[in-house]
Amino acid sequence: MLKRFQEHIPTYLKLSVIMLGLVALFFSIFMAQNILIPLVFSVLVSILLNPVVNLLINRRVNRIVAITLILLVAIILMAALLLFFGSQFEKFGDALPQLKEKAVKLYQDITEWTSRTFNLSGERLKFLVNKGKSEGMSSGKEVIGSTVNTLSHFFVLLLLIPVYIFLILLYKPLILTFISKLFPVGQHTTVIEILSESKSLIQQYLLGLLIELAIVSSLTAVGLFFIGVESPILFGIITGLLNMIPYVGVLVANMILVVFTLVTKSPSSAALVLGLLIVVQFIDNNILIPKVVGSKVKINALATIVTVLIGGELCGVAGMFLAIPVTAVFKVICDRVEPLEPLGYLLGDHMPSPLNKIFNVRWPLKKAVAKD
Numbered sequence: 069m070l071k072r073f074q075e076h077i078p079t080y081l082k083l084s085v086i087m088l089g090l091v092a093l094f095f096s097i098f099m100a101q102n103i104l105i106p107l108v109f110s111v112l113v114s115i116l117l118n119p120v121v122n123l124l125i126n127r128r129v130n131r132i133v134a135i136t137l138i139l140l141v142a143i144i145l146m147a148a149l150l151l152f153f154g155s156q157f158e159k160f161g162d163a164l165p166q167l168k169e170k171a172v173k174l175y176q177d178i179t180e181w182t183s184r185t186f187n188l189s190g191e192r193l194k195f196l197v198n199k200g201k202s203e204g205m206s207s208g209k210e211v212i213g214s215t216v217n218t219l220s221h222f223f224v225l226l227l228l229i230p231v232y233i234f235l236i237l238l239y240k241p242l243i244l245t246f247i248s249k250l251f252p253v254g255q256h257t258t259v260i261e262i263l264s265e266s267k268s269l270i271q272q273y274l275l276g277l278l279i280e281l282a283i284v285s286s287l288t289a290v291g292l293f294f295i296g297v298e299s300p301i302l303f304g305i306i307t308g309l310l311n312m313i314p315y316v317g318v319l320v321a322n323m324i325l326v327v328f329t330l331v332t333k334s335p336s337s338a339a340l341v342l343g344l345l346i347v348v349q350f351i352d353n354n355i356l357i358p359k360v361v362g363s364k365v366k367i368n369a370l371a372t373i374v375t376v377l378i379g380g381e382l383c384g385v386a387g388m389f390l391a392i393p394v395t396a397v398f399k400v401i402c403d404r405v406e407p408l409e410p411l412g413y414l415l416g417d418h419m420p421s422p423l424n425k426i427f428n429v430r431w432p433l434k435k436a437v438a439k440d
Contacts, residue, residue, distance in 0.1 A: 081255045091215040094382060101383040106225050108390055109437040110232030114240075115270045117142065121237055139230055156302035263405050266397045273365055273393055277312055280356045284348060295337055297329055307345075311352065313388045314372050315378070318349060365396045368417040 098106060117138050124395035236243070244263075251259050289304025296301065303325055309319035322345050330338040367375075372392065378392030397414065402412030 094378070098382050100385070105383055105386045105390070106228045107223070108394065109386070110229050110236055112274060112393060113142075113229070113271055114233050114236040114269055116274045117233070118237065119271070132238065135234055139234055143230060152307060153302075156212070156299060156305070160338050256289065258404050262400055265400050269365065269396055269400065270393055273396065276356075280352065281308040282314060283356060284311050284352055285350065287348050288344070290347070292325075292341065294342065295329075295340050296333065297325075297341065298332055298336070303328070307348075308430075313385070314376055314392060315369075316376060316388060321345070323378075365392065367395055367415055368398065371395065371415045412428060 069119035120138050121134050124137070125131055129137075247253075247259065247263070248256060285304040285308030287304075288307045289300045290298035290424075292303055307321040307325065310321040311322075322342070325341050325345065326338050329341045375391040375395045376388050379387030379389075380392075381387075383390070399412050399415045402415065
């Protein structure tokens with residue numbers, strides 16, 4: 069009866085319900101992002117740490133003790149990385165006066181070139197620059213306010229995530245039992261397949277990202293060192309971190325490095341940095357992503373860009389990073405649930421042959437129907 073009713077629902081009504089559902093979902097994510105972001109991060113890290121916890125438990129270590137030991141090691145490693153990153157920022161801060169002097173000189177050169185090229189008088193150009201400065205200062209308070217807000221959220225995340233990870237790993241049997249009770253026994257096989265594939269996918273993806281981060285940062289830092297760019301380790305790490313955000317992060321990293329080199333060095337050095345970034349991206353796209361990050365994340369480029377932009381609009385930089393693993397898990401669910409299979413196929417990267425017949429139609433038709 070229900071199936072017959074669903075078959076008689078008009079297509080436009082189905083699409084309207086789907087659109088309203090998506091709007092409600094995105095609005096809920098946007099409103100609850102301060103709760104969801106640390107929780108999702110914690111779930112991902114918990115899945116990554118779970119094999120090590122299981123290894124200790126299998127060696128008769130108490131569950132609470134095993135989780136505590138793993139978390140302490142992870143916190144110590146993270147603190148060491150933050151201290152190293154802070155020391156690099158301190159070295160960069162020592163070079164700021166020299167950087168400011170070179171930036172002022174570059175600004176004067178650009179001003180003179182603009183005045184000559186566009187026939188602008190010095191007073192007119194000065195007026196435009198001062199107007200831009202005043203507008204920038206008026207919006208500067210908002211930028212500072214948003215920066216302080218972001219930093220406060222970051223420190224809250226640092227406190228919440230370890231607690232969430234500990235509790236998720238501790239209550240894992242309870243959570244799995246809860247999931248099993250949501251579905252009838254006949255669907256437990258499908259649920260186990262989804263959970264197993266999602267766990268394997270996330271573990272492979274996160275480990276691959278960490279390896280990719282280390283390799284991209286190292287290659288970039290070594291190249292910047294030989295080119296002579298200041299603070300090569302700092303910019304190498306920044307490039308590696310931004311590279312973890314697909315497509316968008318790469319563009320931002322390239323722009324930061326090229327502009328910084330143009331200010332501190334010569335145009336030829338900036339060209340060398342751009343060439344270095346192109347080589348690193350070629351290695352990353354053709355070797356690291358297919359071989360290291362993992363072939364299980366089968367999401368096409370269009371879906372990747374759209375989900376990253378949606379994640380950025382909803383939850384900022386954290387949403388851009390989380391967009392790929394969340395979409396990959398969603399695709400696993402779509403592939404296992406029959407009504408959602410078309411959506412999973414749309415997200416995937418399997419390209420059908422253009423010679424295959426796509427629409428099955430009966431002839432003759434009043435109008436020709438294209439095969440593609």
